[in-house]
Amino acid sequence: MIGEYVTFQLDKCTGCAHCVKACPTRAIRIRGHKAVHHPDLCIGCGECLRVCPEGVIQSNVESRFPLDKDKTNAAIISPALYSQFPDTMPCDVLRAVKKMGFDHVVDLSFHLEMFQFAVERFIAQNRETRQAPFPLISPICPVVIRLIALKHPTLLDNILPIRRPAVMIADDVRKKLQSIHNITGSEIEIFHITPCPSKALSQEMVLKDEIGSVDRTIGINAVYPEICKHVENIREKELDIYDTDPFANIPNARGPMWSKSGGEINPLRDEGLLAVSGLREVRNCLEKIEMGVFDEMNYIELRVCPQGCLGGPLTAVDRHMAKQTVQKLVRTFGVNRRLPPYKLQRLYDRGWFFANIRPSDFTDYYPDQRRALTIDQMQEIENLVSLLPGVDCGVCGAPDCRTFAEDVVRGRAKRSDCFRLREIDNNKEGNT
Amino acid sequence: MAALKKSFQLKSRDFIHAGEASISVQNMLKQIGIESALIRRVAICAYEGEMNAVMHGENGSFRIEVNTDKIILDISDEGPGIEDIAKAMEKGFSTASEEYREMGFGAGMGLPNMETHSDRLDIESEKGQGTRVVMRFSLSPGSRENKTGQSA
Incomplete structure (x- = not known):
């Protein structure tokens, strides 16, 4: 269902209207001293979660996660998770997550590099011919995609038609696990540990070909205490995940950097790039794109959370602290390219990166669009x-x-x- | 006949609020179900016109009228006026100051853009007498995307 990203526990609601004012799509009203939420206008940004003083509003991303021991459980780690642990190496964060009982932990950094390669190629191929509308808009932030579908449908065609890294990897992981363990797809449960409340519905995440790629989503804030506990106990390499886990890539700073505003575009070799974060700024930017102000730009990274994904509502530590941690990791590890371009080019030429469904198929996603x-x-x-x-x-x-x-x-x-x-x-x- | 009219005052050199009239026009057109491609064209013209009036003019006014068959944007100011309209219509011609160029304006594409994106562009101007730019967009029966009148 559209828009079921949050649940209101109305018995605690005092009708203070903080959420009504905070909602960017005006999806909430007060009726009879209680909040009334209209999910058909909700883009899952989580602004209401941030402002509710009574804790009435809950994200539908899971906060409890009993693992089904009969299944093979894999956890895809949002790059923002690394930013939550200032004194811990990214590889130790992976180890700690594994200690929680997951059979596999999945780091995204290679897939981020692949995505960034595809962005560069797509710009290079279409800039002169103008076959795609410019400026291109990043498909990464799901709230941005929904905001465009709801408020700026003229820009749907500007969304880059490349699959998001988490989707590429979820498909990869499922296929690989099937062949390694000789099991069926339904015996695998893929989790996504995320700072983002709008990923509550894996079925409706962004583009429709993401259906089924992730089975369950968990907020970072829900696993943070337990990861902290395990992180403290990792003194030596008692658990060498790299021998046993094909997906626990050795993370460099590309992932942490990705979670910060600008981290998606900074490693790109291109001049016409912009990064904008924060809901207000993003809305402003979309309006200006529509008015032709940014026609000379090639690619615009938009993230609705302040400072980027590390400012997501389901994070655990202060976003400025998280940003500082990221900067430290970037200085230490750098964001070197590690994949051979000719292989990526081959994948690109085969169409492997491309989403099957065009964002413009979302024109009628929101019924309100039809009520002129x-x-x-x-x-x-x-x-x-x-x-x-x-x-x-x-x-x-x-x-x-x-x-x-x-x-x-x-x-x-x-x-x-x-x-x-x-x-x-x-x-x-x-x-x- | 149904007509929707709205007007805005533009403050000279007020870059904090410049563009708001265009945004509000854009939102209004979306709500009455105007076809996306046309909204985009109107938005581009509205913004170029609004910025011109804010940058060069005094006491600008911005009016929009939506009829069943056309949209009219009427933007006027009491600024320095345009000395040579034919010259101003050339791509790349601009009288923008160095300061405005640094802000990213003054590429000399404003009037040519308005001409490209509107169905008809009329400019009345005389040196020292201000400028009035009127842009028209025709609404074909199809341009409201068969969405009219279905209030929920």
Whole structure:
């Protein structure tokens, strides 16, 4: 289902409306002193989680993870996890996750390098011919993709049609595990340990060919305490994962860097690159892309979380600390290229990197897109807005006066919900 | 006949708010279900026009009118005016100051872009008398994507 990224436990809700104001797509209202969430407008950004003072709103990413011992369990590690442990080597973080009981731990750094190779190739091949619309938009942040589908459908074609690294790797891992252990796909459970609340639904993650690639998602904050415990106990290389695990690549700093805003584009050899992070900035940037301001740019990395993925709502440590840790890792390990370009080129030529489904197939993903207003209704909204107080007090239960006017015209709110309109309407009645 | 009108005041050299009128127009057109490609064209024209009025003009005003068959953008200011309109229409011609060029403007593509993306562009201007730019976009029956009127 669309938009079921969060759950509201309404018994604790006080109707304070913090979430109503924070929601970038205006998907929340207060009705009868309780929050009402409209999942068909939700992009899973997690802003409401961040601001709720009562803890009413929960991410649907799992926080408990009893492993099914009858299955082969593999954990794909979001690069942001490394940023959570300031004094621990990335390889020890992998060891610690393995100690939690996973049969395999999967590091993404080679796949990040592959993705970045594909970005460079795609730009080089299409820049002169302009067969793809420029600037290209990074497909990495799932919230950005949904924000585009909901608010900026004209930009769907600008999304780079390359599979995201986590998807490439999930498919790889499943295939490899099947042949190594001689088991079927259903005997494998692939987890994704992530800072991102919008990955709650692996089925609807971003592009539809991601269906089935990841079975379960767990928030970093849920596993953090246990990883901390194991990390302390790793004194020597008592557990050499590199002998037993084909996916525990020796991480360099490419992964940690990736989780920081700019880390996706920094290793690219290209001039026309931009990185933007933070919801407000991203929205601003999308509006400007639509108005042609960035037409000269080649590729734009957009991440809705402040400072990038390491600022995700499901992280455990402060994002500025995490950023500092990343910088330290980059200085220590660097982001050297480790894969032979000719092999990557061969994969690229075979179409291996490309997503099967174009983002433009998401045009009608959000039903609200189909509910257009008439010109008369739009004028009615404008007229109503001119009567409203304009201070966005939120007492009516909508985030701002304009949204309230839209709700009234769409029949989702009553005029009398606004104190000013109530006054005006009462006076009219009194006069007649 | 149904018509939707909205106007905005533009403040000279106010780069904090410059572009907001265009964004608000863009959002409005999306809500009434105008076809994406057309919104993109209107948005580009609106932004170029708005930025011109903010950069060069005084007391700018920005008006949009949406009828069932056309969209009209009418942007005017009381600025220095355009001395030679034919020259201003040439690609790459710009009178933008060094300061504006440093901000990324002044590529001399503003008016040519507006001409390319609108169905009709009219410029009234005289030196010292300000500038008025009117852009028209025709709405064919198909350009509302069969989405009209289905309020939920």
